[in-house]
Amino acid sequence: TMILFAARLTILHINDTHGHAWAWSETNNPNIGGFAAIATIVEEVRKEVEALNGHVLFLHAGDMNTGVPESDMLDAAPDIVAFNMMRLDAMVLGNHEFDKPKEVLAKQMKLAKFPMLSANFHDPEGIVKPQPYVIKDFGDLKVAIIGLTTEETAILEPLHLRGATFANCVETTKKLVEELKDKVDIVVVLAHLGWGPEGEGKTTSKQLAQLVDGIHVIVDGHSHTKFEEAQAVNGVIVVQAWEWGKYVGRLDLEIENGKIVSHTWRPIPVNLKIHKGKDAQGKDIYEFVDKPYEEHFYVKTVLDYFKQLGDEQLNTVIGKTHILLDGERANVRSKSTNLANMICDAMLWKVNADVALMNGGGIRASIKPGDITVRDVLTVLPFGNTLYVLKMTGEQLMKVLEYAATVKEGQGAFLQVGGLTWRSVDGKVVEAKVKGEPIDPNRVYVVVTNNYLAGGGDGYTMLKDPAGYDTGFRLDSVLVEFIQAVLKGEIKDYDASLRYVRE
Ligand code: ATP
Ligand code: ZN
16 A cells, blocks of 8 residues: 555653652662653654654653652752753643642643643642643644543542542543544553552553553553553553653654554663672672663753752751661551651650551651651651641541551551550451550540541541641651650660551
8 A cells, every 4th residue: 555654753751750850879779860861861862763754752641749858849840840951742640740739730830831631630620720632743743642640549639639520531531532533643642540450440551442442552650660561452552661760661653644553662771770799899880771871961950950959958967866767668558667656656746646647658768777867757758748636536536447457458548556556357456545545435535647648548538527627737847856856866766566466
């Protein structure tokens, strides 16, 4: 058959960057990632592809917010400015774009020179008004990019939505594909949905590919999945680039007569290294996976400036610990740890409550032995949560524990407590004591929790009912105060006893 037109399209993509604008170090892997290195990659690929008369799209599949203090404290302005410089074509709203009030997101959307898409989002207050899709017209090729935000955002982010809703992704996409199919050659879905696992009330990218015809490519995010190759589902190419900008995904498409005739995908590791042992002088030797990328001068200069703004405040030493304060994800979502206990004790202390309730998923990092800085505390507690005080009867408190006993280990909803010890057998509460006394169903207890749980987050809907108030005290500041005032700035040891025992 005659080829009416042929075109090349290269899609570069990142997802779930969570504030990782600057290169960072991990044990045995110094200087990973960072947007300045990614800018170099984007520039190189643009040059290469455009020299062959191809087109480049650079996309972000959502969750730029929350995770690195220097970014969080500036509401991700550094990230957005870097994306502007890199000429990002589009981003989709991820669930974490709702970690702060909608007014903050509206401000971010104004600063961005790229659209932040979401076709299934509706805000009756009209504060956040994302475009559903954008059409890129390259002359010989028209590409539609549809944005989709996971429906589970409604459950994951109960605090700031204030009536905003997420429509079913399958229905939404079917309608849009119908509308767009005659107007464009290629339909890309920029999906903050996740490759898996499947569950009630949400659509995964795999399910979307299975259930909707007419999509060519799904650029996915949310599940932080480390794809090593593109997935093909029902003729749809699905890709995702791990997390934090450690990978840039690169999808090369050849298109003839509106059909993709060939595709290749590979992840580009962003200065990831392998530890190769030590040299004769005992110095560590590292080897790059792929090749090293230099940081883009202008992007780095701007990002360094932003970093300086916060450094002085964040580097303030607030104390010292002789032991590891354990906030390891798998641990704080399955048992008491010294750090989880300390956070709950700090909450109790601040408002003089009987019981403290905290979601393990809200504790996001450990603190290593040595000086403790404000940055360390903000890395552990990045959400800017506030303390919420509730008056609850013993009966109401038991309802909380009955639910908590059913939460699976590994889920963010795993309950950490202060002032309380309890036990469950096969998902049923068998013992619960406050200050050593069994909970009295008729007594009224002062319970402190965070505003996330008080808003019904992590399935704790029963915490929405009791009378209470938001103290406005930030949890991270309360922990700083507790370390300084109560622990006198020095931690030699801390209670790591199991306050909750499950059998
Ligand atoms: P993704 O980054 O892909 O959206 P995630 O990092 O949110 O995923 P998890 O690492 O499983 O996913 O964390 C989810 C958990 O984080 C929730 O179950 C909850 O415990 C905690 N969490 C999320 N948002 C908040 C918040 N605003 N305040 C307190 N805790 C939160
Ligand atoms: Zn997400």
